[in-house]
Amino acid sequence: MMKRLLLICCLAMVAVGLRAAPPVGGEYIILVGGPSMYQWEKYKAFPHDHWWANFVRAARLRTEQLRSEVGPDAKITWLIYKQGYMDRAKQEHQDLISLIDSVRDKFNINLVWFGPGQEVINYLNDGQPRDQLKIVDFEYFGHSNRACFMFDYSNNIDSACKSWLHENDLKQIGRRAFARGAYCKSWGCHTGESMSKKWYAATGTHMIGALGKTQFMMEELPILVSEGGRWVN
Numbered sequence: 001m002m003k004r005l006l007l008i009c010c011l012a013m014v015a016v017g018l019r020a021a022p023p024v025g026g027e028y029i030i031l032v033g034g035p036s037m038y039q040w041e042k043y044k045a046f047p048h049d050h051w052w053a054n055f056v057r058a059a060r061l062r063t064e065q066l067r068s069e070v071g072p073d074a075k076i077t078w079l080i081y082k083q084g085y086m087d088r089a090k091q092e093h094q095d096l097i098s099l100i101d102s103v104r105d106k107f108n109i110n111l112v113w114f115g116p117g118q119e120v121i122n123y124l125n126d127g128q129p130r131d132q133l134k135i136v137d138f139e140y141f142g143h144s145n146r147a148c149f150m151f152d153y154s155n156n157i158d159s160a161c162k163s164w165l166h167e168n169d170l171k172q173i174g175r176r177a178f179a180r181g182a183y184c185k186s187w188g189c190h191t192g193e194s195m196s197k198k199w200y201a202a203t204g205t206h207m208i209g210a211l212g213k214t215q216f217m218m219e220e221l222p223i224l225v226s227e228g229g230r231w232v233n
Helices: 002-017 054-070 082-092 096-107 118-126 167-172 195-203
Strands: 027-032 075-081 110-114 135-141 143-145 148-150 164-166 178-186 207-211 230-232
Touching: 027 054, 027 118, 054 075, 054 096, 054 135, 075 082, 075 096, 075 118, 082 096, 096 110, 110 118, 118 167, 164 167, 167 195, 178 195, 195 207
Parallel strands: 027 075, 027 135, 075 110, 135 178, 178 207
Antiparallel strands: 143 148, 148 164, 207 230
8 A cells, every 4th residue: 555655646746747837937929910991991802901900809819818828927018000000090980099008908918009110120129128038929910911011001001001020121130039939920911921931030930820811800810711721830
Protein backbone atom coordinates (compact mmCIF):
# COMPACT_ATOMS: atom_id res chain seq x y z
CA MET A 1 0.00 0.00 0.00
CA MET A 2 2.80 2.42 0.94
CA LYS A 3 4.58 1.75 -2.37
CA ARG A 4 1.38 2.50 -4.27
CA LEU A 5 0.95 5.79 -2.42
CA LEU A 6 4.54 6.77 -3.17
CA LEU A 7 4.02 5.90 -6.84
CA ILE A 8 0.84 8.00 -7.00
CA CYS A 9 2.62 10.96 -5.38
CA CYS A 10 5.51 10.69 -7.84
CA LEU A 11 3.16 10.54 -10.82
CA ALA A 12 1.27 13.57 -9.50
CA MET A 13 4.50 15.54 -9.19
CA VAL A 14 5.45 14.62 -12.76
CA ALA A 15 2.00 15.68 -14.00
CA VAL A 16 2.38 19.07 -12.29
CA GLY A 17 5.77 19.49 -13.94
CA LEU A 18 4.30 18.77 -17.37
CA ARG A 19 1.50 21.32 -17.19
CA ALA A 20 1.60 23.99 -19.86
CA ALA A 21 3.47 27.10 -18.79
CA PRO A 22 1.39 30.24 -18.32
CA PRO A 23 1.39 32.75 -21.21
CA VAL A 24 4.52 34.86 -21.51
CA GLY A 25 4.02 38.27 -19.93
CA GLY A 26 3.92 41.04 -22.49
CA GLU A 27 1.62 43.17 -24.62
CA TYR A 28 -1.22 41.91 -26.79
CA ILE A 29 -1.80 44.31 -29.68
CA ILE A 30 -4.95 44.37 -31.81
CA LEU A 31 -4.75 46.69 -34.82
CA VAL A 32 -8.14 47.82 -36.15
CA GLY A 33 -8.75 49.53 -39.48
CA GLY A 34 -11.65 51.79 -40.36
CA PRO A 35 -14.86 51.03 -42.31
CA SER A 36 -15.70 52.17 -45.81
CA MET A 37 -18.35 54.78 -46.60
CA TYR A 38 -21.74 54.17 -48.20
CA GLN A 39 -21.23 56.99 -50.69
CA TRP A 40 -18.45 54.99 -52.36
CA GLU A 41 -19.79 51.48 -51.93
CA LYS A 42 -23.52 51.74 -52.72
CA TYR A 43 -23.19 51.13 -56.47
CA LYS A 44 -20.89 48.12 -56.24
CA ALA A 45 -22.06 44.58 -56.89
CA PHE A 46 -20.44 43.47 -53.62
CA PRO A 47 -20.21 46.52 -51.34
CA HIS A 48 -17.99 46.53 -48.27
CA ASP A 49 -18.89 47.20 -44.65
CA HIS A 50 -22.68 47.20 -44.49
CA TRP A 51 -22.12 47.42 -40.74
CA TRP A 52 -19.83 50.03 -39.23
CA ALA A 53 -18.56 47.61 -36.55
CA ASN A 54 -17.27 44.85 -38.85
CA PHE A 55 -13.73 45.16 -37.54
CA VAL A 56 -14.53 46.41 -34.05
CA ARG A 57 -16.84 43.46 -33.43
CA ALA A 58 -14.18 40.97 -34.54
CA ALA A 59 -11.60 42.71 -32.34
CA ARG A 60 -13.99 42.51 -29.41
CA LEU A 61 -14.59 38.78 -29.94
CA ARG A 62 -10.85 38.17 -30.03
CA THR A 63 -10.34 40.31 -26.93
CA GLU A 64 -12.92 38.23 -25.06
CA GLN A 65 -10.94 35.12 -25.99
CA LEU A 66 -7.70 36.65 -24.81
CA ARG A 67 -9.18 37.83 -21.52
CA SER A 68 -10.37 34.28 -20.80
CA GLU A 69 -6.89 32.94 -21.61
CA VAL A 70 -4.56 35.49 -20.05
CA GLY A 71 -6.68 37.05 -17.31
CA PRO A 72 -8.14 40.47 -16.51
CA ASP A 73 -4.85 42.29 -15.95
CA ALA A 74 -2.84 41.32 -19.04
CA LYS A 75 -1.99 44.36 -21.15
CA ILE A 76 -4.22 44.36 -24.24
CA THR A 77 -3.86 47.36 -26.54
CA TRP A 78 -6.18 48.35 -29.36
CA LEU A 79 -4.66 50.56 -32.06
CA ILE A 80 -7.62 52.00 -34.00
CA TYR A 81 -7.73 54.24 -37.06
CA LYS A 82 -9.78 57.08 -35.61
CA GLN A 83 -10.73 59.19 -38.63
CA GLY A 84 -12.55 56.27 -40.23
CA TYR A 85 -14.96 56.02 -37.30
CA MET A 86 -15.38 59.78 -37.05
CA ASP A 87 -16.36 59.88 -40.72
CA ARG A 88 -18.64 56.85 -40.49
CA ALA A 89 -20.31 58.35 -37.40
CA LYS A 90 -21.81 61.07 -39.62
CA GLN A 91 -23.31 58.43 -41.88
CA GLU A 92 -24.63 56.42 -38.90
CA HIS A 93 -25.87 59.47 -36.98
CA GLN A 94 -24.40 58.16 -33.74
CA ASP A 95 -21.27 58.65 -31.65
CA LEU A 96 -19.12 55.70 -32.67
CA ILE A 97 -16.13 56.94 -30.69
CA SER A 98 -18.10 56.70 -27.45
CA LEU A 99 -19.29 53.21 -28.37
CA ILE A 100 -15.70 52.09 -28.87
CA ASP A 101 -14.72 53.77 -25.61
CA SER A 102 -17.34 51.64 -23.86
CA VAL A 103 -15.64 48.47 -25.14
CA ARG A 104 -12.36 49.83 -23.78
CA ASP A 105 -13.89 50.29 -20.35
CA LYS A 106 -15.61 46.90 -20.30
CA PHE A 107 -12.51 44.90 -21.17
CA ASN A 108 -9.81 47.02 -19.52
CA ILE A 109 -8.16 47.84 -22.85
CA ASN A 110 -5.36 50.29 -23.49
CA LEU A 111 -6.99 52.21 -26.38
CA VAL A 112 -4.68 54.13 -28.72
CA TRP A 113 -6.10 56.09 -31.66
CA PHE A 114 -3.89 56.63 -34.71
CA GLY A 115 -3.97 58.43 -38.05
CA PRO A 116 -1.10 57.85 -40.51
CA GLY A 117 0.28 54.34 -40.77
CA GLN A 118 3.65 55.54 -39.49
CA GLU A 119 2.04 55.97 -36.08
CA VAL A 120 1.46 52.21 -35.95
CA ILE A 121 5.16 51.58 -36.51
CA ASN A 122 6.01 54.18 -33.89
CA TYR A 123 3.82 52.45 -31.33
CA LEU A 124 5.19 48.99 -32.09
CA ASN A 125 8.72 50.29 -31.60
CA ASP A 126 8.34 52.75 -28.76
CA GLY A 127 4.77 52.79 -27.48
CA GLN A 128 6.00 50.82 -24.48
CA PRO A 129 9.54 50.29 -23.13
CA ARG A 130 10.31 47.33 -25.38
CA ASP A 131 13.26 46.19 -23.29
CA GLN A 132 10.72 45.51 -20.53
CA LEU A 133 7.42 44.85 -22.30
CA LYS A 134 7.67 42.78 -25.47
CA ILE A 135 4.83 42.20 -27.94
CA VAL A 136 3.61 38.62 -27.48
CA ASP A 137 0.55 38.86 -29.73
CA PHE A 138 -0.20 41.06 -32.77
CA GLU A 139 -3.41 40.74 -34.81
CA TYR A 140 -4.96 42.86 -37.53
CA PHE A 141 -8.65 43.35 -38.30
CA GLY A 142 -9.35 45.49 -41.34
CA HIS A 143 -9.11 45.84 -45.09
CA SER A 144 -5.96 44.53 -46.75
CA ASN A 145 -4.51 43.30 -49.99
CA ARG A 146 -1.49 41.08 -50.61
CA ALA A 147 1.00 43.85 -49.79
CA CYS A 148 -0.76 46.35 -47.53
CA PHE A 149 -2.96 46.96 -44.51
CA MET A 150 -5.43 49.60 -45.77
CA PHE A 151 -6.74 51.49 -42.77
CA ASP A 152 -9.14 53.82 -44.60
CA TYR A 153 -10.01 51.82 -47.70
CA SER A 154 -12.96 53.42 -49.53
CA ASN A 155 -13.35 55.99 -46.77
CA ASN A 156 -11.84 59.16 -48.24
CA ILE A 157 -11.34 57.87 -51.79
CA ASP A 158 -13.38 55.26 -53.65
CA SER A 159 -11.56 51.90 -53.56
CA ALA A 160 -8.32 53.50 -52.40
CA CYS A 161 -6.74 54.71 -49.18
CA LYS A 162 -4.59 57.47 -47.70
CA SER A 163 -3.58 55.66 -44.50
CA TRP A 164 -1.84 52.32 -44.82
CA LEU A 165 0.99 50.07 -43.70
CA HIS A 166 2.79 48.70 -46.76
CA GLU A 167 5.01 45.63 -46.72
CA ASN A 168 7.97 47.80 -47.79
CA ASP A 169 7.53 49.85 -44.61
CA LEU A 170 7.85 46.83 -42.33
CA LYS A 171 11.63 47.05 -42.22
CA GLN A 172 11.18 50.09 -39.96
CA ILE A 173 9.83 47.82 -37.21
CA GLY A 174 12.50 46.87 -34.68
CA ARG A 175 12.93 43.16 -33.99
CA ARG A 176 13.48 43.92 -30.33
CA ALA A 177 9.78 44.83 -30.06
CA PHE A 178 8.62 41.20 -30.28
CA ALA A 179 8.99 38.34 -27.84
CA ARG A 180 10.45 35.12 -29.18
CA GLY A 181 7.62 33.00 -30.56
CA ALA A 182 5.13 35.90 -30.61
CA TYR A 183 1.78 35.06 -32.20
CA CYS A 184 0.95 37.27 -35.20
CA LYS A 185 -2.04 37.05 -37.53
CA SER A 186 -3.75 39.21 -40.10
CA TRP A 187 -7.46 38.47 -40.36
CA GLY A 188 -7.81 40.58 -43.51
CA CYS A 189 -7.80 39.47 -47.13
CA HIS A 190 -4.76 38.21 -49.08
CA THR A 191 -2.05 38.96 -46.48
CA GLY A 192 -0.56 35.48 -46.80
CA GLU A 193 0.16 36.02 -50.49
CA SER A 194 3.10 38.38 -49.93
CA MET A 195 2.99 40.54 -46.82
CA SER A 196 3.45 37.66 -44.38
CA LYS A 197 6.84 36.87 -45.93
CA LYS A 198 7.96 40.50 -45.68
CA TRP A 199 6.73 40.60 -42.08
CA TYR A 200 8.92 37.63 -41.17
CA ALA A 201 11.94 39.09 -42.96
CA ALA A 202 11.50 42.38 -41.08
CA THR A 203 10.53 41.22 -37.59
CA GLY A 204 11.73 37.62 -37.30
CA THR A 205 8.20 36.52 -36.31
CA HIS A 206 5.80 34.55 -38.48
CA MET A 207 2.49 36.23 -39.34
CA ILE A 208 -0.42 34.01 -40.32
CA GLY A 209 -2.29 35.44 -43.30
CA ALA A 210 -4.97 34.40 -45.77
CA LEU A 211 -4.55 33.10 -49.26
CA GLY A 212 -7.66 34.61 -50.80
CA LYS A 213 -10.45 36.63 -49.22
CA THR A 214 -11.82 36.63 -45.70
CA GLN A 215 -15.28 37.58 -44.50
CA PHE A 216 -16.02 39.33 -41.21
CA MET A 217 -18.87 37.81 -39.24
CA MET A 218 -21.26 38.88 -36.48
CA GLU A 219 -20.66 36.23 -33.82
CA GLU A 220 -17.42 34.55 -34.84
CA LEU A 221 -13.97 35.51 -36.03
CA PRO A 222 -13.42 36.13 -39.77
CA ILE A 223 -13.57 33.10 -42.07
CA LEU A 224 -11.97 32.18 -45.38
CA VAL A 225 -14.35 32.53 -48.34
CA SER A 226 -12.22 32.05 -51.48
CA GLU A 227 -12.23 28.68 -53.19
CA GLY A 228 -8.99 26.99 -52.17
CA GLY A 229 -8.33 29.69 -49.57
CA ARG A 230 -6.23 28.79 -46.55
CA TRP A 231 -4.19 30.29 -43.73
CA VAL A 232 -0.41 30.36 -44.24
CA ASN A 233 2.61 32.09 -42.72
